[in-house]
Amino acid sequence: MDNTYAIEMLNITKRFPGIIANDNVSLQLRKGEIHALLGENGAGKSTLMSVLFGLYQAEEGIIKKDGVEVHINDPNDANALGIGMVHQHFKLVECFTVLDNIIMGVEPVGALGILQKRQAREKVMAISEKYGLHVDPDALVRDISVGMQQRTEILKMLYRENEILIFDEPTAVLTPQEIEDLMQIMRNLVKEGKSILFISHKLAEIMAVSDRCTVLRKGKHVGTVDTNKTSMEELSAMMVGRNVNFHVQKGPAKLGEVVLEVSGITVASKVHKNNAVKKVSFKVRRGEIVCIAGIDGNGQTELVHGITGLEPLVEGKIKLCGQDISNASIRQRNVKGMSHIPEDRHKHGLILDYSLEDNLILETYFQPRFTSKAGFLKRDNIRDYSEKLIEQYDVRSSQGPATRARSMSGGNQQKAIVAREIDKNPELLVAVQPTRGLDVGAIEYIHHQLIAQRDDGKAVLLVSLELDEVMDIPDRILVMYEGEIVGQFDPKKTTEEELGLYMAGAKRMEVKA
Amino acid sequence: MLLLIQYTLIFSSVLILVALGGCFSEHSGVINLGLEGIMVMGGLGGALAMRYLPPDLPALAMILVVLLCAIGLGALYSSLLAIACINFKADQTIVGTALNILGTAAATVIVKAINTATNPNDVSSTIQYIRPKKSFIVNIGSFEFNWFMLIALIAVVIAYIVLYKTRFGLRLMACGEHPQAADSVGINVYKMRWYGVLISGVFGGLGGICYLLAGVSEWKFENGVAGFGFLALAVMIFGQWKPIRIAVSALLFGAFRALSNVYFGFEFLQSLNIPSTVYNMMPYIISLVVLAFTSRHSMAPKAEGIPYDKSQR
Numbered sequence: 155m156d157n158t159y160a161i162e163m164l165n166i167t168k169r170f171p172g173i174i175a176n177d178n179v180s181l182q183l184r185k186g187e188i189h190a191l192l193g194e195n196g197a198g199k200s201t202l203m204s205v206l207f208g209l210y211q212a213e214e215g216i217i218k219k220d221g222v223e224v225h226i227n228d229p230n231d232a233n234a235l236g237i238g239m240v241h242q243h244f245k246l247v248e249c250f251t252v253l254d255n256i257i258m259g260v261e262p263v264g265a266l267g268i269l270q271k272r273q274a275r276e277k278v279m280a281i282s283e284k285y286g287l288h289v290d291p292d293a294l295v296r297d298i299s300v301g302m303q304q305r306t307e308i309l310k311m312l313y314r315e316n317e318i319l320i321f322d323e324p325t326a327v328l329t330p331q332e333i334e335d336l337m338q339i340m341r342n343l344v345k346e347g348k349s350i351l352f353i354s355h356k357l358a359e360i361m362a363v364s365d366r367c368t369v370l371r372k373g374k375h376v377g378t379v380d381t382n383k384t385s386m387e388e389l390s391a392m393m394v395g396r397n398v399n400f401h402v403q404k405g406p407a408k409l410g411e412v413v414l415e416v417s418g419i420t421v422a423s424k425v426h427k428n429n430a431v432k433k434v435s436f437k438v439r440r441g442e443i444v445c446i447a448g449i450d451g452n453g454q455t456e457l458v459h460g461i462t463g464l465e466p467l468v469e470g471k472i473k474l475c476g477q478d479i480s481n482a483s484i485r486q487r488n489v490k491g492m493s494h495i496p497e498d499r500h501k502h503g504l505i506l507d508y509s510l511e512d513n514l515i516l517e518t519y520f521q522p523r524f525t526s527k528a529g530f531l532k533r534d535n536i537r538d539y540s541e542k543l544i545e546q547y548d549v550r551s552s553q554g555p556a557t558r559a560r561s562m563s564g565g566n567q568q569k570a571i572v573a574r575e576i577d578k579n580p581e582l583l584v585a586v587q588p589t590r591g592l593d594v595g596a597i598e599y600i601h602h603q604l605i606a607q608r609d610d611g612k613a614v615l616l617v618s619l620e621l622d623e624v625m626d627i628p629d630r631i632l633v634m635y636e637g638e639i640v641g642q643f644d645p646k647k648t649t650e651e652e653l654g655l656y657m658a659g660a661k662r663m664e665v666k667a
Numbered sequence: 668m669l670l671l672i673q674y675t676l677i678f679s680s681v682l683i684l685v686a687l688g689g690c691f692s693e694h695s696g697v698i699n700l701g702l703e704g705i706m707v708m709g710g711l712g713g714a715l716a717m718r719y720l721p722p723d724l725p726a727l728a729m730i731l732v733v734l735l736c737a738i739g740l741g742a743l744y745s746s747l748l749a750i751a752c753i754n755f756k757a758d759q760t761i762v763g764t765a766l767n768i769l770g771t772a773a774a775t776v777i778v779k780a781i782n783t784a785t786n787p788n789d790v791s792s793t794i795q796y797i798r799p800k801k802s803f804i805v806n807i808g809s810f811e812f813n814w815f816m817l818i819a820l821i822a823v824v825i826a827y828i829v830l831y832k833t834r835f836g837l838r839l840m841a842c843g844e845h846p847q848a849a850d851s852v853g854i855n856v857y858k859m860r861w862y863g864v865l866i867s868g869v870f871g872g873l874g875g876i877c878y879l880l881a882g883v884s885e886w887k888f889e890n891g892v893a894g895f896g897f898l899a900l901a902v903m904i905f906g907q908w909k910p911i912r913i914a915v916s917a918l919l920f921g922a923f924r925a926l927s928n929v930y931f932g933f934e935f936l937q938s939l940n941i942p943s944t945v946y947n948m949m950p951y952i953i954s955l956v957v958l959a960f961t962s963r964h965s966m967a968p969k970a971e972g973i974p975y976d977k978s979q980r
Contacts, residue, residue: 229851245852246845249840266833269834310852
């Protein structure tokens with residue numbers, strides 16, 4: 155009976171300074187199954203897989219392959235045992251071809267180490283055919299789509315004839331169609347006798363594709379269940395440790411005066427010569443959440459950049475509480491009551507190599523409470539303030555205010571930004587994809603914060619690509635298509651299907667600001 | 668005209684060798700700003716060999732021993748960069764600069780010590796190599812063929828094959844572009860970077876002795892190598908880290924450098940009556956201008972300059 159498991163990880167414990175990433179965790183992967191590993195950000199999923207792949211060594215516990223104990227000290231050992239991994243951030247050399255990336259490390263060579271690419275190419279093409287993994291072997295990785303990059307990663311594992319395939323959050327970067335393709339590929343792989351470990355925090359995908367599911371919470375093993383005998387509700391309760399509401403409760407909106415008035419603004423595109431935003435006008439009032447919906451790349455990013463001052467306007471006017479801020483600097487907009495939860499939290503939200511406390515005062519450091527008249531920072535006040543925020547917004551990190559932002563999990567980085575932006579007590583909160591890449595618990599938290607702001611009489615402008623979020627959170631939906639607003643809806647009176655038609659450009663209506 | 672070609676070829680050979688050295692180092696992910704110092708050390712190794720070898724040695728033996736000494740000292744010196752930057756993760760720019768300062772200074776001190784030991788009145792930092800130099804030169808008509816021209820040509824071909832056609836090249840460049848990716852497929856990043864730096868030491872040393880033998884028959888080590896290491900870096904960048912393009916851009920820079928040696932041979936240049944210092948400045952000014960315009964489209968290896976730390980992901 156030993157042989158029913160391809161891989162067993164028994165009682166694994168892995169500690170990092172200040173944190174136990176895996177605490178006595180066990181995981182058993184049967185041969186020929188898709189086994190999901192579910193947990194919130196920072197639950198220890200990636201760490202556990204890194205232990206299996208030899209990137210980290212566990213302090214305690216054993217790993218068995220086919221019932222025999224093995225020691226995996228580096229990725230070479232894992233590879234020799236037939237374990238392959240598709241990392242969340244692809245490990246591909248961008249200026250190499252797809253073929254070069256696949257063979258790298260196990261290159262077929264002739265005399266003097268000269269590469270023999272022809273036989274490698276034949277083998278790659280044969281595998282690609284067999285599993286339906288379409289790639290262009292001679293294309294440079296930097297020129298191909300994210301989906302093809304992922305297929306390249308999968309081919310890397312198959313080229314090495316790996317039997318156990320680890321997928322670390324493979325769907326995070328894919329479009330819905332690519333996700334569908336990937337799931338089909340995973341099913342094909344299992345049919346051919348491969349065993350798959352699938353890391354995710356997206357419940358729908360786990361329900362759709364996996365046979366069994368192991369749940370981790372805060373580094374501890376919560377349980378392993380058969381997917382067809384469980385439900386999304388049960389899984390999310392196991393993951394978060396309490397019942398999660400998928401639907402947000404909120405009362406009716408109490409509209410106040412106009413806070414943000416955008417009239418006829420046009421913003422240039424960085425990607426192409428045309429304008430990304432074309433004469434867009436709308437208003438956001440106190441006490442309402444307005445959501446800009448649309449398929450990615452229809453000008454939402456540029457619209458927000460125009461409003462927040464990251465990009466100059468080509469034409470048009472923006473008023474905040476009646477004051478013209480069309481040409482105001484970002485600092486002026488901040489001071490006048492605009493808060494911004496940016497789309498890219500690494501690029502525009504945080505300085506990753508600064509401490510958490512310094513990130514928390516990025517927009518307020520110049521105030522007398524943090525800077526003395528002589529220009530010195532008041533470190534004690536900053537520490538007190540950040541400790542208050544960390545507690546109030548439940549930002550978790552290994553070393554408190556002094557933690558480097560880079561070392562924090564995505565959910566906690568986002569919470570830190572939310573804390574900073576909301577604590578400024580803004581008139582207008584601009585939130586762009588505020589829940590992207592976050593797990594169920596963190597999403598619920600952020601949604602509650604947005605609604606609390608609305609109920610507090612603030613104006614909230616939300617930009618979202620997730621239809622669930624678009625239907626649930628706002629009081630009014632504006633659909634953006636090719637830089638224009640093509641529809642306005644009341645979320646209670648519309649359907650996802652109707653929105654989809656407008657988002658795809660199949661229908662449009664006149665919208666007055 | 669023939670003289671111009673001759674000088675162009677020999678100065679280009681220097682630039683090709685040293686730039687290829689930089690190219691290997693940078694493709695492995697280590698910025699080698701210490702090429703200048705490595706050249707001086709390689710030159711010192713070669714010059715000392717020429718000083719102490721019996722001058723009646725057969726040409727081939729002379730060439731081989733001199734080259735080996737230059738290569739050896741160059742590689743040894745470059746290993747300082749490797750230890751500091753790869754094993755101890757020091758800042759590559761600072762270590763490279765330190766190597767440059769140390770190279771010229773150490774060579775001056777060593778040569779002065781040797782000179783004073785043989786003749787207490789001689790405090791110069793000069794080594795003469797009039798006779799051994801002849802071993803490197805074959806006269807074809809009035810053209811002075813220097814063996815280094817052939818060596819540089821072979822080096823370009825070998826560099827091209829190694830980088831683009833071999834397993835070693837693929838792995839080396841992976842370490843300079845995305846060391847985490849290389850590591851994840853079992854390539855030892857530290858080892859590959861050591862190879863990259865040592866190869867740059869070999870080429871740098873060769874380039875150093877080639878530079879010493881290019882024009883003159885004696886060398887004053889106080890002068891170092893007059894910025895040729897940096898010129899080679901400019902050539903490497905203008906050559907977009909690709910051997911063939913490096914060779915072409917080295918010819919361009921070499922021609923300007925050669926002009927300063929032979930401009931008086933051209934009547935129209937002489938009639939312009941420009942001071943010779945202007946010609947001397949030319950290659951450096953050109954490199955400034957060229958880099959200002961081209962470095963924006965630079966194809967530098969992505970991970971160069973960043974120490975690789977296995978534990979960081």
